[in-house]
Amino acid sequence: QWLRRAEFMTSAPKLSLCPPDTGFEIAFAGRSNAGKSSAINAITAQRQLARASKTPGRTQMINFFTLQNTDQRLVDLPGYGYAAVPEAMKLVWQKELEKYLIQRKSLAGLVLLMDIRHPLKHFDQMMLQWAKSRNLFVHVLLTKADKLNRGPANTVLLDVKKQLNADGLDFSIQLFSAMRRQGLEDLAIVMADRLHF
């Protein structure tokens, strides 16, 4: 499977230090602890790929993974949810994230991860609005779906869908569990079909 060819490329502390803005990128975003590293590791079938982003000092960096022999990249965006990060630092990061989402030409779309038990928090709303402002395609993953039974999980799925529609956000959404490997195939299809991968 094509996503297995992902390998760590570089970390950029800000937009101006990102790799050349060519080809296609899909960015993964979510509040810290949303399950982003687990998801990236699951879809690339590599246990340790997203581990770099977990080291506290490095959490606030944009991490780039390249698919070998292509001009396609997966991008792991910072979640800045760590209490240890000072408020001033969070603001600097918010600005960099906004700049990346709004200015990055190679960005084909965003995968936004939200813990199914805590959807649509402030961080998520902010990301959705930035994406909307430049007509960027967003695919939402409700992560850790295994934490709820099937009925309640589907109820959250419908509720979040409704909420997005009410906000004029016509984005796609699915249940996901890295632990149960649920939704991997659906995500790969969206990445290929809607995000040009």
Ligand code: GDP
């Ligand atoms: P990140 O901070 O967004 O990169 O989140 P991680 O991938 O590190 O996951 C945060 C926590 O949620 C860890 O304790 C994971 O073991 C747990 N987690 C991640 N994905 C799943 C999942 O699909 N199911 C369950 N039950 N736990 C998960």
